[in-house]
Amino acid sequence: MTFAEKTTDHRKLRRWEGNIEADYIYTSGLAGERFFTELRKNGRILATHCPRCDLTYLPPRMYCERCLAELRDWKEVPALGKVEAFTVARLDEEGHEAPEPQVWAFIKFPGIHGGFVHIVAAPEEKVKRGLEVRPRLKPQPLRTGEITDIEAFEPAEH
Amino acid sequence: MGQTPQKWPGIELSNDDLLNKKVTQTRYHPRAKFSWSAGEAISRFLNELKEGRLIGRECKHCNKILFPPRMFCEQCFKPTSKWVYIKDTGTIQTYSISYLDKDAKRITDPIYVGVVSIDGAAEKMGIMHYFGEVTKDTIHIGMKVKAKWKPPLERTGSILDIEYFRPLKEGEQ
Amino acid sequence: MRKVAVIGAGMTLFRRRLMETPKELCFEATRMALDSAGIELKDVDAVISGSAPDGFDGVHMKGEYYSDGCGAYGKPYMRVFVGGGTGVFSAISGWYHIASGLADIALVVNEEKMSSCQPHPQSVFAHIWDPILDRPLKPNLIWIFAMEMNRYMTVHKIKKEDIALVAVKNKRNAVDHPCAQLADPNITVDDVLNSEVLAWPVQRLDISPPSDGAAALVMASEDAVKRLHVETPVWMKGVGWCIDSTMWTDRDLYFPEYVARAAKMAYKMAKIDNPRKQIDFAEPYDPFDYKELHHMEGLLLAKKGEAPIMTREGVTQRDGDLPTCPSGGLLGVGNPIAATMGVKIGELYWQLSGQAGKRQIPHEIKTGVTNAWGDLMQYGAVAVMGV
Numbered sequence: 001m002t003f004a005e006k007t008t009d010h011r012k013l014r015r016w017e018g019n020i021e022a023d024y025i026y027t028s029g030l031a032g033e034r035f036f037t038e039l040r041k042n043g044r045i046l047a048t049h050c051p052r053c054d055l056t057y058l059p060p061r062m063y064c065e066r067c068l069a070e071l072r073d074w075k076e077v078p079a080l081g082k083v084e085a086f087t088v089a090r091l092d093e094e095g096h097e098a099p100e101p102q103v104w105a106f107i108k109f110p111g112i113h114g115g116f117v118h119i120v121a122a123p124e125e126k127v128k129r130g131l132e133v134r135p136r137l138k139p140q141p142l143r144t145g146e147i148t149d150i151e152a153f154e155p156a157e158h
Numbered sequence: 159m160g161q162t163p164q165k166w167p168g169i170e171l172s173n174d175d176l177l178n179k180k181v182t183q184t185r186y187h188p189r190a191k192f193s194w195s196a197g198e199a200i201s202r203f204l205n206e207l208k209e210g211r212l213i214g215r216e217c218k219h220c221n222k223i224l225f226p227p228r229m230f231c232e233q234c235f236k237p238t239s240k241w242v243y244i245k246d247t248g249t250i251q252t253y254s255i256s257y258l259d260k261d262a263k264r265i266t267d268p269i270y271v272g273v274v275s276i277d278g279a280a281e282k283m284g285i286m287h288y289f290g291e292v293t294k295d296t297i298h299i300g301m302k303v304k305a306k307w308k309p310p311l312e313r314t315g316s317i318l319d320i321e322y323f324r325p326l327k328e329g330e331q
Numbered sequence: 332m333r334k335v336a337v338i339g340a341g342m343t344l345f346r347r348r349l350m351e352t353p354k355e356l357c358f359e360a361t362r363m364a365l366d367s368a369g370i371e372l373k374d375v376d377a378v379i380s381g382s383a384p385d386g387f388d389g390v391h392m393k394g395e396y397y398s399d400g401c402g403a404y405g406k407p408y409m410r411v412f413v414g415g416g417t418g419v420f421s422a423i424s425g426w427y428h429i430a431s432g433l434a435d436i437a438l439v440v441n442e443e444k445m446s447s448c449q450p451h452p453q454s455v456f457a458h459i460w461d462p463i464l465d466r467p468l469k470p471n472l473i474w475i476f477a478m479e480m481n482r483y484m485t486v487h488k489i490k491k492e493d494i495a496l497v498a499v500k501n502k503r504n505a506v507d508h509p510c511a512q513l514a515d516p517n518i519t520v521d522d523v524l525n526s527e528v529l530a531w532p533v534q535r536l537d538i539s540p541p542s543d544g545a546a547a548l549v550m551a552s553e554d555a556v557k558r559l560h561v562e563t564p565v566w567m568k569g570v571g572w573c574i575d576s577t578m579w580t581d582r583d584l585y586f587p588e589y590v591a592r593a594a595k596m597a598y599k600m601a602k603i604d605n606p607r608k609q610i611d612f613a614e615p616y617d618p619f620d621y622k623e624l625h626h627m628e629g630l631l632l633a634k635k636g637e638a639p640i641m642t643r644e645g646v647t648q649r650d651g652d653l654p655t656c657p658s659g660g661l662l663g664v665g666n667p668i669a670a671t672m673g674v675k676i677g678e679l680y681w682q683l684s685g686q687a688g689k690r691q692i693p694h695e696i697k698t699g700v701t702n703a704w705g706d707l708m709q710y711g712a713v714a715v716m717g718v
Contacts, residue, residue, distance in 0.1 A: 003229045004237045007198055014196040014204050014315060016463045020188065022454040024389035024447050028182040029352030030169065036182040062351075063358040065399040068372045070362065145182030162686045163367055166509045167359040168344030168544070169351065176348055176446065186389065194462045204463070226464060232576055252485070252584060254477030256530035260469040262453050268531075271474055272481075273580050284580050286465055286478075294531070299485045318467050 028145070031062040034074070036145040043137050047112055049073040058114040080156060081107040083131040084115065088124045103127050107153055121152035132156040199227040202241065208315040210307050214244045214279050225279035244278030246305035247326060251275050251284060255294055268294075274303055274323050290322035302326040332430040336556050336564035337422075337680045337716070339368025339549035342673030345512045345665030348446040349543040353388050356545035357400030357442045360673070364438065364547035365402075370559065375549075376434035378403040380410045381421030381441040383668035386455035388444045401440040401547075407433075414705025415616065416572070417441065418671035419712040423570045425550040426714075435555045442545040443667035452541045459707050461577075473538075477530040479584040479708060480621045484532060486585040487636035489624075491532060495523035496642050497620035498536055501656050504649060505663020507689035510673070512542055512665035523620075539618045542665035546673025548680070563684035568698065569603070569715035571596025579708050590629030590702055590711035597700070598631070601715040606631045606700070610715070612682065612692055613653065614675045614701040617660040626702055627655065630713065654692050657682065675701040679716045 007013055028036050031048060038044050048071040049056045050064035058077055063070055086105035092098045103124050108115040120127055121136065133153040143149040175181050196204055199215060203226055206213040215227035215238040222231075223242050230237050253272025259265050270292055275284035289297060290306060303323040313319040341363020343349070343356055351359065357380070365372065380394050380401050390396045394410025401408075411417060411424045418441065425439040445452040456472045483489065498518070505514035518536070526536040556564045571593040576582065594606070603609045615626035624638035632653065633641055641647055647655035658664060658678040661671055679699040681687040698717035704710060 002237070003198065004239055005198065005229075007201065012201060012205060013198075014201040016194045016196060018192050018194070018462055018466065020190045020192070020386070020455075020458060022188065022386065022389070023449040024186045024188070025176055025449055026184045026186070026389060026447055027171070027176070027350055027352065028184075029355045030350060031355070032352060033182055033350065040182070061399075062355050063362070063400065065402075065404045066372075068358065068362060068365065068402045070358075146184050161367060161369075162688075163341055163363050166342070166344050167351075167363070168346060168349050168356075168510075170344065170346045171348040171350050171446075173348070175350075181350060188389075192462070196463055200463055226578075232578070252478040252482040254474050254481060254530045254533070255528075256471060256474055256477070257527075258471050258473060258529050260453075260457060260471050262451055262471060271468065271470070272478055280581075282581065282583055286468065286470070286580055288468065299482070316467055317464055 029062065031060045035060050039149050040143040040145040043140065045077040045079070045135065046074050047077050049075055055113045056111060058109065058112045058116070077109050077112055079134055081109045081115070081133050081153065083120065083127060083129055083133060084108045085129065086120065086127050105153065107133060118150060119152040121154050126155060199229045203227050204315040207317065207319040208313045210310065210313065212244050212246050212276060214242050216240050216242050222280035223278060225276055225283050226285060244276055247331065248274040248276040248284060248303055248323065250289070250297070250299055250301045250303060251282060252299060253289060253297055270297060285317070287317070287320060288322035289324070291324040296325070304330060333432060334553040335426050335429045335567045336551055336553070336561070337548050337567070337676065338551045338556060338559070338561045338564050339364045340547065340673070340677045340680050341367055342510055342546035342670070342677055343544050344510045345542040345544040345667055345670070347512065347540060347542060349444070353390065353393060353397040353442055353444045354400035356444060356543065357397050357440050360545035360547035361400065361402050361438060361440050364549050368549035370436065370549065372402045375402060375406065375436050375438050377407040377428050378438045378440065379421055379424045379428060380408070381412065381417035381439070381669040381672065382410065383412065383414065383417060383443055384455055386458070387448050387452055389447045397442060402438055413710050413712065415618070415668055416703045416705035416710035416712040417669040418616070418675050419701055419703035419714050420572060421669065421672060422548060422550070422676045422714060423572060423712060425548065426567045426570055429550055429552050435552045437550045438547060439550060439672070440545065440547040441669040441672045443670045444543045445541040445667060446543050471530065473530045473533055475579070475708065476619050477533045480532050480619065482584045483621060483625055489639050491524060492520055493639035493643055494537070494621045494624065495520045497617065497623045498523050498662055500642070500648065501617060501623070501660040501662040504657055504690065505659025508659045508664050510544070511659055511663055513540060514659060514663050533619065537620045539661040539666035542667040544665060544667035544670040544673070546670045546677055548672070548676060565680045565683040565716050565718055567714060568717045569597035569599070569601030570713070571600070572712045574706070575709045577707060577709060584708060586635060587625055587629040587704070587711065589709060590626055590704065590713070591631060593702070593711035593713040594630045597713040597715050603715065607633070610653070610698055610700050611696040612657060612699045613655045614658060614660070614678050614699065615655065616675065616702050616704040617656055617662050618666050620662060622704065623656060623660065626704065629711065630700055630702055649690070650693050657687070657690050657692055671703065675703060676714060683716060683718050
């Protein structure tokens with residue numbers, strides 16, 4: 001059974017407009033605090049290691065997702081990574097045409113489980129799977145303890 | 159076997175830690191905008207408010223006038239059958255005297271708000287609205303009230319076309 | 332349907348702001364629960380999580396986002412959300428995973444991080460109102476509790492002094508809870524009555540605060556309980572849930588009909604026909620002090636209007652005839668919406684297995700009931716647990 005009436009004059013149908021207002025502050029957490037503080041102060045990238053599962057997590061986690069052990073083993077990540085997959089974005093966050101195309105990649109590091117999604121600062125023709133890249137950090141005084149302290153990844157042979 | 163927990167985890171932060179960036183953090187402001195369809199029943203409800211009238215919808219099966227109007231009855235789950243104008247007087251079912259505004263900021267002139275059940279609609283069916291021309295000593299559950307409408311040119315087809323509900327005067331209907 | 336027991340539980344501190352990310356909060360509670368049950372993650376067949384709006388933590392699909400902290404990697408997983416009812420409902424979901432035969436051991440992990448939402452979780456809470464009928468009036472969520480409290484007080488002619496007794500009892504009980512955010516050993520009725528009026532009749536000390544926190548349970552089938560040689564399983568004797576209309580302006584708010592229906596469903600399953608006599612203690616949902624009374628009546632533990640009298644007579648104290656909120660409740664321990672499972676189901680587990688420490692009820696208890704309440708005065712989830 002359907003409704004007994006249906007309005008067909010669209011001018012009689014109303015809409016109400018509004019938005020959802022809130023601001024967010026996301027803490028880095030216990031593992032994240034150490035990771036971002038080390039990135040900001042000393043420019044080093046750290047990961048945590050689970051001895052039982054033999055996995056080294058990047059970004060570092062307080063716990064192993066496989067066995068739920070608490071992780072206390074911190075290691076430095078070798079700075080040379082490889083592009084595992086990439087795409088070229090031609091639209092910005094809002095869906096408008098971006099001023100320039102941007103290369104986004106998933107970057108992995110040898111022996112490390114996980115990796116980063118980040119910008120690759122190179123023309124799209126130069127980027128391919130397997131390209132070796134290094135992180136380019138902002139100068140220390142400009143770092144804030146966020147993922148943007150890494151400005152971008154650059155091809156290793158510069 | 160298992161053991162009774164002895165240590166209870168959690169690292170507390172103060173408002174200062176968070177707001178003054180004593181811990182690393184990322185901040186974000188979402189940009190979510192909405193345009194909600196009023197639908198069949200509420201579109202008519204809003205159009206009638208602009209004309210200075212309250213309208214309900216009859217459920218033949220339950221023999222009730224539903225207000226605010228809806229195209230189906232929640233109780234018997236059948237479509238409602240016809241539009242019925244109802245009065246703009248009613249009874250206070252419950253109320254609150256608020257010293258906070260919507261952002262939880264303190265205000266000195268309290269807002270009187272509550273539920274008013276409308277005469278002509280099914281028993282106790284009503285809407286939330288402001289109460290005016292009352293004090294904390296005069297307002298009470300069971301008080302008879304009447305809508306104070308905004309002037310016709312100020313009405314837009316919104317619940318705010320009624321400014322507030324005020325005590326019913328002697329002899330008024 | 333198979334019998335299901337809770338065999339372990341854990342919870343984090345409840346505080347206004349915690350440093351941990353949602354994932355880390357889940358991990359902390361889950362790790363505690365696994366340790367308390369004496370099992371490892373590989374023994375778990377399914378994981379259920381409950382959490383309130385994504386809007387609090389500020390991450391869309393947060394149930395999926397923090398699932399690794401719940402130990403859900405590679406396992407059957409679902410998130411349930413029924414507003415404030417989630418604190419009990421996720422345990423009910425854990426129950427039906429096992430009762431149906433689908434899992435032998437399940438983890439139930441509830442988490443809430445309300446402090447991410449700035450300046451106050453009110454900004455997100457406010458969106459529960461209807462955008463066309465209610466929101467143009469710029470309502471504050473406290474208004475609806477004030478309206479329900481007023482109706483309840485007026486219909487039964489209850490004085491604020493009697494309602495304040497609940498806040499005093501719970502905040503004092505909470506002194507013995509290791510995770511409590513708002514315990515106060517010295518609070519008096521006068522303190523409550525003199526506290527700031529927010530939206531009359533609600534005053535500042537009538538309300539529980541927003542909190543961050545997580546809680547977790549391990550639930551197991553009868554076979555698993557035998558296999559693991561669990562010494563103090565606490566059985567889920569009855570479960571029930573019910574929702575009422577969103578059109579809250581249609582209803583008389585003085586009695587929570589939906590809680591009563593959910594309670595009847597749970598009591599029927601637990602074979603309880605005289606709750607006042609057969610239930611030994613209760614953990615009703617108490618985000619406001621008047622809600623404890625409202626829910627005691629909804630849970631059919633008191634006749635309509637009688638709950639304040641029972642409170643005044645001391646019946647609901649820890650050493651009374653019907654200890655109510657021996658944990659300190661949400662008023663004393665904190666209110667991280669879904670993670671309140673630790674103070675409701677968790678408390679029933681700890682009390683009935685003799686692990687409640689300083690909060691332990693001093694006389695013999697065999698059966699307890701708890702409820703959680705949610706949405707816009709709509710949802711009731713009830714669980715009866717016993718040994």
